Amino acid sequence: MVEKSDVEKVFFKELQWIKDEVLRNKVINVWKEAANRGNWKTLDDAPFTLLIKDSGKLIDHTKRVTNLVKVICDQRTEDLNLDFLIAGALLHDVGKLLEYEKKDGEFVIGNFGKKFRHPFSGALLAKEIGLPDGVILIIYSHSYEGDRIKRSPEAIIVNHCDFIDFEIKKSFQ
Numbered sequence: 176m177v178e179k180s181d182v183e184k185v186f187f188k189e190l191q192w193i194k195d196e197v198l199r200n201k202v203i204n205v206w207k208e209a210a211n212r213g214n215w216k217t218l219d220d221a222p223f224t225l226l227i228k229d230s231g232k233l234i235d236h237t238k239r240v241t242n243l244v245k246v247i248c249d250q251r252t253e254d255l256n257l258d259f260l261i262a263g264a265l266l267h268d269v270g271k272l273l274e275y276e277k278k279d280g281e282f283v284i285g286n287f288g289k290k291f292r293h294p295f296s297g298a299l300l301a302k303e304i305g306l307p308d309g310v311i312l313i314i315y316s317h318s319y320e321g322d323r324i325k326r327s328p329e330a331i332i333v334n335h336c337d338f339i340d341f342e343i344k345k346s347f348q
């Protein structure tokens with residue numbers, strides 16, 4: 176069972192960047208809920224991606240993307256919503272906890288994941304837990320699901336930072 180304190184420990188630094196305490200708490204709850212619904216014993220177990228061999232941990236990818244978006248935000252003069260940006264970066268891939276499962280010692284896409292890819296399942300869970308639409312849009316549109324809709328500036332940043340991390344990792348496989 177994954178507890179709130181486990182999530183707080185893993186994302187300790189990044190969670191502090193969310194100023195709104197209620198929003199921060201909801202981000203923690205989404206991670207906890209996804210981990211437990213997906214039957215993950217610890218957050219350490221979930222892989223970053225099945226598209227790259229030995230891709231490392233999902234939590235490490237999430238931290239790299241969140242730190243990347245923060246660096247970009249710090250360089251911008253536009254009126255970006257940092258709270259939404261950080262919450263969206265921390266949650267963009269949380270749906271992978273519902274998409275992936277371990278079968279015969281290997282990670283695979285489970286039955287639920289075959290129907291609902293992680294951008295959709297993550298957005299659904301975030302909606303259920305009461306995250307604002309600005310964060311849900313970032314989650315839903317971070318991958319190709321968002322190519323046909325208008326991404327917010329915060330969603331554009333997460334979309335690109337996610338692919339920067341993915342493509343760099345892929346180039347080393």
Ligand SMILES: [Fe+2]
Pocket residue numbers: 236240267268337
């Ligand atoms: Fe990602």
